[in-house]
Each structure stands twice: as C-alpha cells, then as structure tokens.
Amino acid sequence: MQKAEEFSNRWGIVLASLGMAIGAGNLWRFPRLAGQYGGAFLILWILFLLIWSIPLLMAEFSIGKKYKLGVIGSYGQIGGRKFTWGGFFITLCTLGIAFYYSVVTGWALQYLGLSTQNLWAFISGGETIAKALSADPAYLDQYWNSISSGNTWTIILYILAVITGIVVLIKGIQNGLEKANKILIPSLFVLLIIITMMSLNMENGYKGLEYMFFIDVKHFTNATIWIEALSQSAWSTGAGWGLIMTISSYSRKREDVVLNTFIGGFGNNTASLMAGMAILPAVFALSASEGDAITYLQSGNQALTFTIIPKLFATVTGGAILSFIFFLAFFLAAFSSLLPMLELFISNLKDMGFSRKSAALRTAIFCIVFGFPSAYSLNVFNNQDWVWGIGLIISGLLLIVAVLRYGVSKFKRDYIDTDSDFNVPATYFAVALIFNAFLGVVLVYWWMSQGYSEYPWFNAEGNWNVFDVYSNASIVTQWGLVIIAGLLLNKYLYRIFVKNRS
Template sequence: MSKTEEFSNRWGIVLASLGMAIGAGNLWRFPRLAGQYGGAFLILWIVFLMVWSVPILMAEFSIGKKFKKGVIGSFGRVAGKGLTWGGFFITMCTLMIAFYYSVVTGWALRYLGLSAENLFDFFQGQNTLAADLQANPDYMEEFWQSIAYKSPWTLGLYVCAIFASLYVLIRGVQNGLEKANKILIPTLFSLLIVITVMALTMDNGYKGLEYMYSIDTRHFSNPTIWIEALSQSAWSTGAGWGLIMTISSYSREREDVVLNTFIGGFGNNTASLMAGMAILPAVFAMAPTEGAAIASLQSGNQALTFTIIPRLFATIPGGPVLSFIFFFAFFLAAFSSLLPMLELLISNLKDIGLTRKRAGLATMVCCIVFGLPSAYSLDIFNNQDWVWGIGLIISGLFIVIAVLKYGIESFKKDFIDTDSDFNVPVKFFKAALIFNLLLGVILIYWWMSQGYSEYPWFDADGNWNVFDIYSNASIITQWAVIVIIGLILNNFLYKKFVK
C-alpha cells in the first residue's frame, strides 16, 4: 500500500528532519560531554557525523523515498524476505525509546511549569526559586526525586504529551507534522540564540567557551571518548532509528537525498553547539572554581538538566527569564523529536490498511501503556534508556547489512544518485559502511566488556541477572525477545508489510 501523503516542499521535509534529529539529547547530553572532554570530543564527534551518521542516514532516506512504506515494509523490500525481521527490530527499538522518551517530554513540561511559576513570582516581586534554594540547598534534588518516582505529575504530563503529539499527527503530514515543525524548529533555534547570547554576556562566561573549544590531545588515548563521540552522533542525528526512513517516505518524487541528509546532520550539530555555547558559559560563570564547573558537567544527564541548571539560573540577575527560555526550548526539542517516533508506528500501521486516525489511536494506547513503567520509576526509565540506546547500534548495523546485501555500488546508483545533484564519492560511501560494520561490532563488545553492573551476567546466587538496571543480562534478554518474535513472525511480516 503506497502512501499518498507527502510534504508540500523541500522545507517541509528539511524541518521534519531537523525536528527528528534535534531533541532533548542536544540540550542535556551534548553539553556534559563537550564540557567533560572539550575540543577533543568535538573533533571526534564531527568525524563520526561524516563516517557513521551521514552514510547510514543517506541509506535510510533513500530507502524510504523509493518504497514509500513504513520501516518494516521499506526495509523488507531492500533486504529481502529473509531479513524482514530486521525491519521489525528497528521499529521495535525506536518504539521502546519512544515509550520512555515521552516521559522526558512530560518532565520537560513539569520544569517548564516550574519555570513559569518562578517567572511569575519574579515579576510579582514575590519569593522566587532563589529563596527556596537559600532556605533549602537541596530543594532541586528533592524536587527532581519527587517527579522521578511514583509522581502523579509525571504520569499526567507524559499522557498529555502523548495526546498533544497524536493530535498533531492525526491531522496528517502537511496539516499536522509539517505545520507543527514550521513553528517548533524556528522557535527552538531562536530560543537557543537568545540563551547563547545571554550566557556569553555573563561574567567569566567566556571561560566556558574557551574550555569547550580547547583541545587536550591526551583525551584521544581514552577509549571512552571515542564511544561517547560515536554514540552522541548516532543517537542525536537519528542514524539507525528508522525515523528518517519514515519521514522520507512522505517526500516528493525528486527529492535530493544527499543534500537533505547533510542539511539534517549539520543542522543537528549546529543546535548542539549552540546548546553547549549556552550551558557551558553559564556553568563556568556560576561555579566558584573551574574544577567545580567541570565536576558539575560530569555529574550526569538528569542531574545537569534538572538540578544544576535551575540552581545556576536561580542565582543570577534575570535568571527566571533565562530559566523559562531554556526549559521552553527543552520542551520544544523533546516534543519535536517525539512526533516522528510516534509517526513511525502510525506509518507501519497504515501499511496494513488502518486509517491514519485508527493508527493514531492505536499508537496512543500503546505509548501510554508501555510508557507507564518508565513514568512510574526512574530505575525502569534508566534501564530502558540503557538497553535500547545501545540497541540503536544494532539498528544501524541492520541498515548497513541491508545495503551490503543489495550491493553498495548498485545501491548508491539505484537509490541515492537518482535524484541527487549534490553527490558523494562511491569509494567514501563504500569504505564508511564497511568500516561501520566492524566498528559497530567492536563497540558493542567493548561496551559489554566494561561491566557497568556489579554482576553483569549472573547475580551473587548464580541466577540470570535480568532485573539489574545496567546488567548485560538485561540487555541481551530484551534484545533476544524482540529478535525471537521477529524471526517467528518473519513470514507474516513479509506478507503483511512488504508484499
């Protein structure tokens, strides 16, 4: 069943690509890594954009554009009947992320509400967040814990985020997704510019910028920075998610694959740099010493965004305004990325004959039900982020394998070069994909060999340690369930989604 919907022009698909790529990770993960490793991280991050993310995104974009189906249908067409289950894995991996990512959007709404209350109190001359922090220095940590576990606010707001997303998507591609992105993405970039300018004008703010772009060559001998740079590029640009495959299935017939891929990739990196140029100067300006600033940046994703940033903004003149702008931008980034995640399931359901409205309602129910555990407990959220974040590397490898099976040179000629005025050498494309195949395998092996859990495989009693948040047993078990289901349903998936 071919799609009849499509974006009205190039800007429609460009903004959708940017909305897919620019998400919460740009504002809560990238600044921490840039602050931790400085310019050495930035160099590797840009290298992996070109080597890992861009080639995989080009493959995804061209596959979706050619076959005009959801991920399972499009992947099955290029990979063949025997590997259709790979498209199922990609779909399920991204959906599992969408289920807990909707919770992040709910958190963003809660902090936007907190910032709005603080801003109102500031203009009314009443006690602001600064007064609460002065009375109780642990106020932000306690506030974060109150919404991370068993919080009615979190449960309610993440459901609201899903309702809002589906309201937009049910309206269709042009009237829903395209119109929303025409508002969301320009507004997001405008807010990032405002935050950046305000942060750079702070006393000592320039130190954060200097640190961000300084290059310490000793970092290059640390394998962790290589992993962090690759993972940030892959997860932030959306390489391997199947999202750009979904978006491009609504593209016009003569849409430039390479140009659109580069615009999306470099647009995402630009947003990340702007976020770093906003947050790092703020951290350095407020910290008593440079060491304290670096320690803040290394304290973890949630801690940086939800405890340290509000505390920093509360201590500077005009901080309530800056805090409101930051969390408004954070919400827009999270919401704009949630839309294509949910569209991925809608697109697949449409392939088996459901109307957009019915597919949207089914998606809403699935997201609410399967997102509840992550909304209820931060431990479950962290486990899902751990398992399926790494799973995206597997998804990327499936894209690479599909292209290798088809034949790299033939794939580039038949899928990418057809309508691309802007081109890349076939030798580069071929070398990158082969390198990525080896890199992905090495990366997963290295990751699991680190032992992030005290008992990576078996607990102290010798039992399979599947319920540990960061255990390898939990990762392998959840991956295996999806793979086994995909293999069992492979023939059914091929008949329903591909043929």
C-alpha cells in the same frame, strides 16, 4: 502502493528531519560531553558525523523515499523475504525509546512549569527558587526525586504529551507534522540564540567557550572519548533509528537524498553547538571556580539538566528568565523529536490497512500503556534507556547488512544517485559502511564490557540477572525476545508489509 501523503516542499522535509534529530540529547547530553572533553570531543564528534551518521542516514533516506512504506515494509523490500524481521527489530527498538522518551517530554513540562512559577515569583516578588534554596540547599534534588518516580503529575503530563502529539499527527503530514515543525524548529533556534547571547554576556562566560573549544591532545588516547563521540553522533542524528526512513517515505519523488541528509546532519550539529555555547558559558559564569564548573558538567545527564542548571540560573539576577527560556527550548526539542517516533508507529499500522486516525489512536494507547512503567519508576526508565539506546547500534548494523547484501555500489547507483544533484564519492560511501560494520560490533562489545552492573550476567545466587537495571543479561534478554518474535513472525511480516504492498 504509494502513500498519497507527502511534504509540500523541501523545507517541509528538512524541518521534519531537524525536528527528528534535534531532541533532548542536544540540550541534555551534548553540553556535558563537550564540557568534559572540550575541543577534542568536538573534532571526533564531527568526524563520526561523516563516517557513521551521514552514510547511514543517506541509506535510510533513500530506502524510505523509494518504497514509500513504513520501516518494516521498506526494510523488507531491501532486505528480502528472509530478513524482514530486521525492520521489525528497528521498529521495536525505536518504539522502546518512544515509550520512555514521552516521559522525558513530561519531565520537560514539569520543569517548564517550575521555571514559569519561578519567573512569575521573580516578577511579583514571591517565593523564588533562589529563596527556596537558601532555606533548603537540597530543594532541587528533592524536587527531582519527587517527580522522577511515582509522581502523579509526571504520569499526567507524559500522557498529555502523547495525546498532543497524536492530535497533531492525526491531521496528516502537511497539515500536522509539517505545520508543527514550522513553528517548533524556528522557535527552538531563536530560543537557543537568545540563551546563548545571555550566557555569553555574563561575567566570565567567555571561559566556557574557551574550555569548550580548547583541544587537549591527551584526550585522543582515551578510548572513552571515541565511544562517547560516536554514540552522541549516532543517537543525536537519529542514524539507524528508522525515523528518517519514515519521514522520507513522505518525500516528493525528485527529493535530493544527499543534500537533505547533509542539511539534516549538520543542522543537528549546529543546534548541539548552540546548546553547548549556551550552557557552558552559563555554568562557568555562575560557578564559584573553574573547578566547580567542571564538576557540575561531569555530574551526569539528569543531574546537569534537572538540578544543576536550575540551581545555577537561580543564583543571578535574570536567571529566572534564562531558566524559563532554557526549559521552553528543552520542551520544544523533546516534543519535536517525539512526533516522528509516534509517526513511525502510525506509518507501520497504516501499512497494515488502518486509517491514519485509527492508527494514531492505537499508537496513543500503546505509548501510554508501555510508557507508564518508565513514568512510574526511574529504574525502569534507566533500564529502557540503557537497553534500547545500545539497541540503536544493532539497528544501524541491520541497516548496513541490508545494504551490503544488495551491493554497496549498486545500492548507491539505484537508490542514492537517483534525483541527487549533490553527490558523494562511491568510495567514501562504501568504505564508511564497511568500516561501520566493524565499528558497530566494537561499540556494542565495549559498552557491554564496562561493568556498569556488579553482576552483568548472573547475580550472587547464580541466577540470570535479568532484572538488574544495567546488566548485560537484561539487555540480551530484551533484544533476544524481540529478535525471536521477529523470526517467528517473519513470514507474516513479509506477507503483510512487503508482498501485499508491492
């Protein structure tokens, strides 16, 4: 049974793909990595877009377009009766991200509110962030600590973000998601252009661009930059999330798989480059020295976005305007990515027979309930980010396995080449997927062997260290529970999402 809903035209699905891909990570994680490694990172990042992300996105897009079902149903169709649980894992993995990502959207609203107050204070001559910092240099650190754990307003705002997203999606694909993206995505690009121009016009701002695009060949011998480049491409483009599979299930019959995938992938990278060209010049222009600028850039994801950036913007005339624009763009990026995560759950519930409204309301309840622990505790947030962020690589591997079982050449002919005017060589697609199977295993092994926890498997007492934020035991336990649940429910999942929908 095919879904009656679909995007009105190509731009509808392109904007939805960009909204899915362009998220907080573009303005949050990419500038730090680009600033840390410069042009060497950019080269590898683009390389992995072509090797890892584009092939996976093409596979996802074509599967969703063909079967017009949610992730569980679509994956079950290509994976077969015994592997429907793979779609269940992909769905639960992305939902795990959606639960805490809604909190990021709440933080974005918190800082948008703070920057709005600061802009008004700047205009009216009131108490600005700059004045607060002069009285207390730890002001912004204290503010971040106050909202990141146990903060009532953070809880209220993440709930508000979820409810707003649900209100948009209840209206359907054309009247909800498509119309929202027609506002969100152009607005985001306009804001990025404005903040980039403002940053580049600052004194010494050009040094940020020089640093960003300078290629230091010594970095290529560092294994970490290769992993960082791959992970940034995989997580930023949404490859393996199941989101593009959900979006493409609403595509028109003759939608070009390859062309849309390339537009989405390179559009995401363009937004990341614009974010880097906005943030790095500002950091270099507002820092006391190049050494301080590099230190700021390497200070970590949350620190850079929520403490360093506002602090830097507060130090110059006009910084209040820059800060407001940045956090407005940050919120738009976060919210535009939250929408397809919510739609992924709605789509699966619709496959179970629920109406869109009923499915949307149930999605809201799930996200609010399961997002609460991350809103209340930063440790829970970091754990969920760690577990399901790495879990996306497992999702990508499951997708690769399904395509390999079907036959790469046959899959390309039956799924991708149909209705695609723009095409890619079969050898490229086959080699990329086979290489990615190896690459994904290496990536998971590398990440779990880094020793981010003092006791990765067992604690000092010899007990399974499941409650440690960054332990391997926590990762394996949560993955294992989802996989076991999927295996136990496999026959039910196949009957409900695949057999009954055929």
